[in-house]
Amino acid sequence: MAKHEIRSPIPGTFYRKPAPDQPSFKEVGDTVAKGDTIGLVEVMKTFHEVKSDADGTITAFVLDNEEPVMAGQPLAELD
Amino acid sequence: MPIKRLLIANRGEIAVRIIRAARELGIETVQVHSAADADSRAVQLADRAIDIGPPQAAKSYLNVDAILEAARSAGADAIHPGYGFLAENADFADAVVAAGMAFVGPSGDTIRLMGDKAAARRQAQQAGVPTVPGSDGVIEDMDAAKALAVDLGFPVMIKAAAGGGGRGIRIAHSADEFATLAPQASSEALAAFGDGGIYVEKVIERARHIEVQVLGDGTDVVHCYERECSLQRRRQKVWEEAPSVALKPEVREGLCTSAVALAKSVGYSGAGTIEYLYDDATGDYYFIEMNTRIQVEHPVTEMICGVDLVAEMIRIAGGEKLRLAQAGLRASGHAIEVRLNAEDPANNFMPFPGQIAELTLPDGPGVRFDHMLYRGYQIPPFYDSLLGKLIVWGEDREHAMARLGRALGELSVTGLPTTAPLFQALLASDDVRASAVHTRWLEPWLEENQHMIMDRGGAAA
Structure with a gap:
């Protein structure tokens, strides 16, 4: 199956966890369905969920937790 | 001692505003900035600019060590915190003074006192300033809390003592609702903040x-x-x-x-x-x-x-x-x-x-x-x-x-x-x-x- 990239629709800061003391939404190896939340992007002090736009298995996160992200930049890769 | 070189520990429009005031007073300006603000108007306007870290505020505008180091290296004798970021951080105000510079604002102790909700309320009462009718401090006893709420008149606000920024607030419109919500608020506050203490305050409508x-x-x-x-x-x-x-x-x-x-x-x-x-x-x-x-x-x-x-x-x-x-x-x-x-x-x-x-x-x-x-x-x-x-x-x-x-x-x-x-x-x-x-x-x-x-x-x- 072709590699698929989940991209951030907005610029900001990428978070893999819903809160600092909670586990990540998804880990490498997890299966995701279209619509599953894989992370948050904080833009101008507001938080927006990033949802997967395809079904698959996460093979890698392109960005680490709390890294800056540009609009359209890949966040994670699916197989 | 009159300030000669002012470091601005903020960004955006307020940094521009502070640079203008300083310049009119004949004071040199040092603008610290994150990597994301290198082309900001404040950086362009200031006499000198110093990069203090990555875009995220926690790594730049909230990084006390980086800001103090920038101030030392630039020879600043004062720091203006603007609003937000470190402006109401008492430890930062203390650290600026301990480093031998002036903090443009009140003392760390004043910031600490007025930043503590209960202490600020007591201070206001002692100074004869009316406060929102409510409990004097934390209420542990739910029956006493309910009696007070009835006295205040509904609706009343139930606030978590350890909450903040609107978190842990509930509004009760009747004694029955209060009896249900107050224990909920307390146990939720205990889970969220490790402190189940609650306050009761009258809601001032309109x-x-x-x-x-x-x-x-x-x-x-x-x-x-x-x-x-x-x-x-x-x-x-x-x-x-x-x-x-x-x-x-x-x-x-x-x-x-x-x-x-x-x-x-x-x-x-x-x-x-x-x-x-x-x-x-x-x-x-x-x-x-x-x-x-x-x-x-x-x-x-x-x-x-x-x-x-x-x-x-x-x-x-x-x-x-x-x-x-x-x-x-x-x-x-x-x-x-x-x-x-x-x-x-x-x-x-x-x-x-x-x-x-x-x-x-x-x-x-x-x-x-x-x-x-x-x-x-x-x-x-x-x-x-x-x-x-x-x-x-x-x-x-x-x-x-x-x-x-x-x-x-x-x-x-x-x-x-x-x-x-x-x-x-x-x-x-x-x-x-x-x-x-x-x-x-x-x-x-x-x-x-x-x-x-x-x-x-x-x-x-």
């Missing part, structure tokens, strides 16, 4: 938000009258005025005098704001909190008093006594400020950190625009959405509103949505024109008047 500007030099304190900031969305002010047209002269006198008494009781030094809820129905006012810093909406006070508050706070930090006597402080005319945010008012105020394409700024009589914009500027996504503040002065409120409409008509920002259409729509509202507003007026009005914003140029992204 309250106006009125705040008094004070200036102190550690001994003497003067007030620069009040501002009204009742138009709020999600507890964020969007439109501020000075003076408040709701206050009768004798109420204004009592309110402003009480603010001075509270500031004097803590030996206040610098610019500060004492916030109150004002009950239109009864004419009563209640202390909510004190902000120990310059505020976003300070220009409306400057416009009616003819005082440069930022310059005054820098002079005080440099060891000067207050130059203003209360008798010499007169308020004249009426000022309104509106906050231009990079948000789409037609799309639930979605933030939009775009690039400024074309920019036409308003000017002419009675108009001031404090901002950080230039053509081609890419708004960074990492900080708040405030782009600038349009401030107008008029002979009276009617005149100020006419000027606001005229200035908004001249303002043009393209490349990203802004909140400008909201203010055009608000100017057309009968309630706003009559100042028949309270702190919970704006949100339902927005629900019902989306079309008014759309008609005035608000476009869903």
Whole structure:
């Protein structure tokens, strides 16, 4: 199956966890369905969920937790 | 000792504002900035700029060690914290002083005292300032809490002692509801904050938000009258005025005098704001909190008093006594400020950190625009959405509103949505024109008047 990239629709800061003391939404190896939340992007002090736009298995996160992200930049890769 | 070289530990429009005040005082400016702000207007304007870290505030504008190191290396003798970030961080204020520099603001101890809700409330009561009726401190006994709530009269607010920023608040409309909600609030607070203590406070319905500007030099304190900031969305002010047209002269006198008494009781030094809820129905006012810093909406006070508050706070930090006597402080005319945010008012105020394409700024009589914009500027996504503040002065409120409409008509920002259409729509509202507003007026009005914003140029992204 072709590699698929989940991209951030907005610029900001990428978070893999819903809160600092909670586990990540998804880990490498997890299966995701279209619509599953894989992370948050904080833009101008507001938080927006990033949802997967395809079904698959996460093979890698392109960005680490709390890294800056540009609009359209890949966040994670699916197989 | 007079300040010679001032480091600005902030960004955006307030950094620009501080640089201007310092320059007029003959003080050199050092602007610290994150990697995302290297091309900001404040960096361009300052005498010197120092990169203190990555875009995220926690790694730059909140990084105390990096800021102190920048100050040392630049030979700064004072630090201005602006608002937000480290402005009300008592440990930062202490660290600046311990490093041998002046902190432009009150002492760490004053910041600590007024930042503790319960301690600030006690301080206000001791200074004779009315506080919102409620429990004196934390209530453990649920029966006692319920009896107090009945005494106060419903609705009452149940607040987690360890909460903050609106978290852990519940409103009970009856004794039965209170009996259900209070234990819930307590156990939730215990789970969330590790502390199950709760407070009970009377809910003041249809309250106006009125705040008094004070200036102190550690001994003497003067007030620069009040501002009204009742138009709020999600507890964020969007439109501020000075003076408040709701206050009768004798109420204004009592309110402003009480603010001075509270500031004097803590030996206040610098610019500060004492916030109150004002009950239109009864004419009563209640202390909510004190902000120990310059505020976003300070220009409306400057416009009616003819005082440069930022310059005054820098002079005080440099060891000067207050130059203003209360008798010499007169308020004249009426000022309104509106906050231009990079948000789409037609799309639930979605933030939009775009690039400024074309920019036409308003000017002419009675108009001031404090901002950080230039053509081609890419708004960074990492900080708040405030782009600038349009401030107008008029002979009276009617005149100020006419000027606001005229200035908004001249303002043009393209490349990203802004909140400008909201203010055009608000100017057309009968309630706003009559100042028949309270702190919970704006949100339902927005629900019902989306079309008014759309008609005035608000476009869903």
